[in-house]
Amino acid sequence: MTQHLVVVGGGMVAQRLVEALRDRDVSGAWRITVLAEEPRRPYDRVALTSYFSGRDAEDLALGDPALWDDPLVTLVRDDAVVTLDRTAKTVTTAHGRTEHYDHLVLATGSSAWVPPLEGADLPGVFVYRTVDDVAELRGYVERLSKDRVVKGAVLGGGLLGLEAAGALQALGARTTVLQVGTHLMSAQVDLGGGEALRRLINTLGVGVRLNAMTTRIRPHRRGGVGRLDLADGGRVDADVVVIAAGVRPRDELARASDLLIGERGGVVVDDTCLTSDPDISAVGEVACIQGACIGLVAPGYAMAEITVDRLLGGLSTFPGADTATKLKLSGVDVASFGDAFATTPGALEIVWADPVGGVYKKLVMSDDARTLLGGVLVGDASAYASLRPMLGRELPGDPAAFLLPEGGGGAPELELPDDAGVCSCNNVSAGTIREAVTEHGCTDLGAVKACTRAGTSCGSCLPLVKKLMTTELTKQGVAVSSALCEHFGLSRAQLYDAVRVSGLSSFTAVIERFGTGRGCDICRPTVASILSTTSPAHVLEGERAALQDTNDHVMANLQKDGSYSVVPRIPGGEVTPEGLIAIGSVAQEFGLYTKITGGQRIDLFGARIDQLPVIWRRLVDAGFESGHAYGKSLRTVKSCVGSTWCRFGVQDSVALAVMLELRYRGLRSPHKIKLGVSGCARECAEARGKDVGVIATDKGWNVYVGGNGGFTPRHAQLLAEDLDTDTLVRTIDRFLLYYVRTADRLQRTAPWIDDVEGGLAGVRSVVMDDSLGICADLDAQMDAHVEEYEDEWRATLEDPEKLRRFASFVNAPETPDPSLAYVPERGQSRPATADERAAALRGEPVLVAGTTLEVRS
């Protein structure tokens, strides 16, 4: 039986939808009624400006007019829908026509927004939205210009405002654009681009006033509009005013019928363009998709195609908006595409500007300067066509070459400009790092670090430093080694495989077989980390103890004065009052500085190495275990309170977080791993800032991967949707172990995903589709990890041999380190500064005490 599709709205997107449905619905499953408010067939609104250059309204017609003669298509014009009854599944028009629908599509678009200004209703004030608006404007200007030069003003310096200004200019009006903000086209181009654009617009004879807020529109004594008053006290004479201050989605029908509306308006739809009512879709500018209404036609067309596909039983989803725009104004070449404002975390901007020639070009690249994320081209947008398809892909060769005018000389040699800051701790630029290789002969990372100081503080820029160095070395013809250090020619991932396949379980055996020498502070902890997952044993078991960094060796975090901090595990951040009191009493007894961490637990600072076993005896007896805050391993699983208490929660996020933390606790990895679980889409656990973030949905869990804070913050990306808990856990198991097996040393999940062949899609195919056939192996490895987990601290306390490592002095195990000194601050103690120690030694009255508050001055 033929079903009835009713489309509300007769714009470009509605036209595309009808066209696509009639094209694909060969069996005639759907008949279509389009209810349009405007008195004409859908037309090319994007080309409205050309209407000024003499074209007839009919020239703007879209597609094949025969579409509207199709017997399955009914176009009702000049009759706006005024009511929607979702229960009866009917819509009723202003002329009293009622249509019953099987499926409804809202394609009502948006309307020009007119700010609440005094005088906005005067004759001569226009908006710029429909053919009728434009026709009236044209008639008005033509009437006035019979006896004088017409002065025009455009409120709004965006895309539409500039097109309107061009149109007024074409009609012979002397036009000024008034922009409230700091630069033109501020939604698409940055300040530099806006400045270049202003100069270009000026050369057309159009005036531009920036930071110009209109406060009211005043009438002329002859009638009609006369002038504008500005907030800064200035005034602009104008015979005609075009308001192009933005658009608002036409979501009245949806609001009146209680469909879900976006925060800033628009009908909320999911990636299949369905609204909160499964019998109603919304497409085009009225749809709030992925959190925003998009005022561009290309994403609207994509939504129309998706809706048609879904109506015919397909499975397509909205891929994300292509927000590329190009200004359609003769003589002014402007294009903006992708992430033009470099809002992507870590994005790099490469700018080329020629103020004399009126050219400004910018490319926005990913943080490794390889992937094109967006760009702004002003004055010369010739590269737009070739660059736009490259969005999200690695640019071949040097991105700067795309910015230089043709024949403008050789492109600079590298992706990052020399003055781009790489190490912000030590203020080291890319150029300095290149010079370390080219001028100072550095051939490895250590040498570059020593030469430039880059990466010597927090170290988070090291991957970028390494890439810059590698590129320079490759240019010099030097083969770049992925060797771990001087003792191993293999990379970490290769070594992991070698160890796993060979089944070796000791460092001595591994270095004899695959390396040389005695090892170092790089390869020893790396091998210890590898062995911990290929052949699990206690961190202090036999030879393993000699491989550990001091943090893993004493299972605490070394602080600047040589003391340590202690972090008991508090899974999911859930703690009993008794537990809190136990931690508090330990801190009190040992005089430890106490601070809540970002991972929802408690850090106790200032513990001497010889105090660690005593402190942990107390903590273990109170039911606590190691929190592995010291390890390159799972740290915490942060959670919100979830559906057990929260009015908005849809799943029990705390229970899941506790389960995940207990499952992955102690899992050693190339770098620290953090997880988060949020009980609803409000995301209070900030899970998308974690390596693995889980967010509850009505149907299950969405899992995101590759997020982190720190030097280069990254939001986690969606790996899979609506998983049940078992599938979720298996997915995280595999993701984590695939990372543990193949990441580089000290590489967090975000850059690792970038390095995996195929990126996120590559990771997904390995962990969800088992494209490498390793999932059974990964599952077995994780099961073994869970099975063999033991609390490192409890095991240490039970072994007198291990406890001997915690002596302060081998010849005076009971004597505290006399070098430690503390001063009180805000009710707790902190390490004394060098000046305070010196003052105390001179006998000056500075309160300096050891950890246990014995005065040592």
Add this chain to the structure above:
Amino acid sequence: MTALDVAPAVSGTGSWTVLCRLSDLAPERGAAALLSDGTQVAVFRLRDERVFAVQQHDPFSDAYVISRGIVGSRRIDDVDVPTVASPMYKQVFALATGECLDVAGKTPTRGLPPDLRPWPVRVRDGFVEVVS
């Protein structure tokens, strides 16, 4: 077996002082020792039973932590020189001479020299002794 032959002579006329049993030291790790004048020494035992001692104070961090560093080796002139890396900021020192082999991009605090002071050390009758 002693390492006395590779440690440079120390000025003064100290005498050998027993620190501990060799078996008190874990192989391939260090331990701190406290001399009678309050000086802190870092003592290391390698797998081949060689023993080294250097100052416990780390000139780069101004903390007494050298004994807690990771022991290893660095190839210099075709010889694997035994090393320790500071646990604080990862400078690498030769265990035998105290020489700083890698400043890791840092400079010592308070104008201190980057090298560690080495201590004459020997093992006699299963006891580790230094000159103090």
